Amino acid sequence: MSSNTFGTIFRVTTFGESHGAGLGCVIDGVPAGLRIDLDFLRAELARRRPGQSGMTTPRTEADEPEILSGVLDGVATGAPLAILFRNTNQRSGDYAAIANLFRPGHADYSWERKFGFRDARGGGRTSGRETVARVAAGAVAKLILAANGINVRACALEIAGIRAEKIDWDQVERNPVRAPDAEAAERMAQAVREAAPDSVGGVILCEALGLPAGLGEPVFDKLDALTAHAILSIGGVKGIEFGAGFAAAAMKGSEHNDPILPGGKFATNHAGGVLGGISNGDVFTFRCAVKPTASIAIPQDTIDRAGNPAEITTPGRHDPCLVPRIVPVVEAMTAIVLTDLLFLSKHSRLA
Numbered sequence: 001m002s003s004n005t006f007g008t009i010f011r012v013t014t015f016g017e018s019h020g021a022g023l024g025c026v027i028d029g030v031p032a033g034l035r036i037d038l039d040f041l042r043a044e045l046a047r048r049r050p051g052q053s054g055m056t057t058p059r060t061e062a063d064e065p066e067i068l069s070g071v072l073d074g075v076a077t078g079a080p081l082a083i084l085f086r087n088t089n090q091r092s093g094d095y096a097a098i099a100n101l102f103r104p105g106h107a108d109y110s111w112e113r114k115f116g117f118r119d120a121r122g123g124g125r126t127s128g129r130e131t132v133a134r135v136a137a138g139a140v141a142k143l144i145l146a147a148n149g150i151n152v153r154a155c156a157l158e159i160a161g162i163r164a165e166k167i168d169w170d171q172v173e174r175n176p177v178r179a180p181d182a183e184a185a186e187r188m189a190q191a192v193r194e195a196a197p198d199s200v201g202g203v204i205l206c207e208a209l210g211l212p213a214g215l216g217e218p219v220f221d222k223l224d225a226l227t228a229h230a231i232l233s234i235g236g237v238k239g240i241e242f243g244a245g246f247a248a249a250a251m252k253g254s255e256h257n258d259p260i261l262p263g264g265k266f267a268t269n270h271a272g273g274v275l276g277g278i279s280n281g282d283v284f285t286f287r288c289a290v291k292p293t294a295s296i297a298i299p300q301d302t303i304d305r306a307g308n309p310a311e312i313t314t315p316g317r318h319d320p321c322l323v324p325r326i327v328p329v330v331e332a333m334t335a336i337v338l339t340d341l342l343f344l345s346k347h348s349r350l351a
Contacts, residue, residue, distance in 0.1 A: 006230065009343040010144075012137040012336055016085075017119055018127030024084040025133035027070070027140055029343065032078030034143060036071050044139040047173075047328040048132060050319075062088065063132055083136045087129075100304050101312045105294030107235075112305070128235050128322065131329045138332020141339040148342060150210040154330045155180045156323045157287060159202035160191035167205075178327045180205075192321045199293035201236075202323040206286055206330050208338060211273065213264070213281035215341040222277025223284070223341060230333040231288050236322045237330075239289040243272025258282075284338075288330060290323050 005013040009029045016023025045063045063085050070081030099120040102109040107126040111118045118124065142152065155172045156179045157164050164181035171185070172178050177192070179185035192200055216223030224242050231240050248256050248270065259267040266282050273284035295318035302312045319325060 006233070007336060007340045010141065010336065010340040012134070014130060014133035014137075016130070016133065017121070017124040018087075018129040019119070019121035019124070020087060022084055022086040023130060023133050024068075024082065025137045027081040027083075027137050029340075030070060030076045030078070030081045030140060031144065032076055034076040034140075034147075036067070036074055036076055036081075036140065037143060038065070038067075038074070040143065041065055041136065041139045044135055044142070044328060044332070045132065048135045048325050050129075050325075065136060081140065083133070085132050085136075098312055098314070101310055102302050102304075103294065103312060103314055104300045104302055105291075126235065128319075128325070131234065131326075131332075134234075134336075135328055135332045138328075138335045141332070141335035144339050145335055145342070148210075150208060150338060150342075152206070152208045152331050152335045152338065154204055154206040154327045154334075156185075156188065156327060157203045157205040159188035159321060159323050160195065160200040162188045162191055163203075172327075176324060177321070178324045196320060197297035199296050199319075200321050201290045201292040202321065204288050204290060204323060204327055204330050206288070206334055208273070208284040208334060211279045211281065211284050211338070212345075213279055215279040215338070215345050216274070216277045218277050222274070223279050223337075224272070224274045224277060224286070226337050226341070227286065227334060230337045231286070231330060234326060234329055234333060236290050236293075236326060237288050238291050240286055241288075242274060242286045244270040245272075245287060290326055293319050293322050 004015065005011055007029070011028040013026045014023070015025070042065070045065065049063045066084040066086070068082040068084055070077055070079045106123060108118055111126060145152065153169060155169070156177050159177055159179070162184055164179050164184045167180045169180055171180050171182050175182065175185035175189070177185050177188045179188055216226070228240050231237055244251065244256060256270045258269060258271050261267055264281060266280070269282050269285065271280065272286055273279055273282040295314040297313055299311050299313050302310050304310050
């Protein structure tokens with residue numbers, strides 16, 4: 001058995017495989033009366049959709065959402081909201097030659113050791129294609145957050161070691177790597193192209209603005225702990241840091257502590273908007289590290305299912321860099337966490 005559900009009140013279950021008939025999500029806890037903006041949903045999905053630029057896999061999927069339940073005349077009924085995405089452009093034959101081999105950097109080996117079976121068609125359930133369901137659920141969460149004055153946004157802070165030198169949020173959707181710095185974006189894109197047939201990774205910056213103070217619990221269900229759980233559940237993400245993050249290890253307490261100003265404001269935000277696991281009303285901010293894409297057209301050493309040494313070159317269509325398409329997934333998972341905590345705290349104007 002495996003867990004496919006996340007959340008407590010706002011609960012999201014995803015289903016489906018990369019090369020199966022389709023994928024989707026079932027969302028419990030959507031408030032009755034919430035208007036489900038399909039244009040917004042489609043726009044969010046388009047940001048994650050494959051085939052959108054030379055920075056992504058050439059696989060083309062429309063990712064058109066089919067609302068199966070929970071919506072009537074564009075309004076949530078309070079019943080489970082089910083959304084389906086049918087696969088139309090899978091090429092399972094690409095994987096026939098390596099079905100008996102384990103791809104380095106992928107979940108093939110560990111999945112088979114755990115379950116005794118795996119879907120060799122593009123990774124099945126472990127494929128990044130599963131995130132289409134997360135983005136759909138995250139879009140619904142964003143609608144709820146917007147009604148509460150909360151906005152979640154993310155960008156590519158760094159790709160292939162090239163870091164944005166300024167943060168201009170208006171630039172993020174104007175370049176294929178989703179960087180907040182137009183000049184750095186060009187260098188990032190060039191680095192991705194030059195890496196072929198290899199791949200590169202990067203760092204994503206995420207912010208949530210408008211959070212009320214008081215979200216999160218002080219022990220196990222801390223705001224940052226639940227967010228870390230959500231973000232690290234995204235394939236390819238290998239680390240996360242909040243506020244000053246690992247740089248805090250080299251700071252003194254007098255440097256790291258954020259002075260509190262009249263009116264409950266803070267002079268700095270080294271804490272990342274979280275104190276004791278609870279939001280303090282400042283901007284909630286974190287960064288996550290994304291590894292290079294595991295699927296590369298370079299021969300690598302591996303073994304077959306019998307344990308014999310072998311060499312493998314991963315076929316198929318793959319992103320040379322995961323970062324641009326993970327940006328909306330990071331936003332989605334953050335929005336899901338915040339919506340759930342908002343309902344648990346009873347701060348929401350909709351719950």
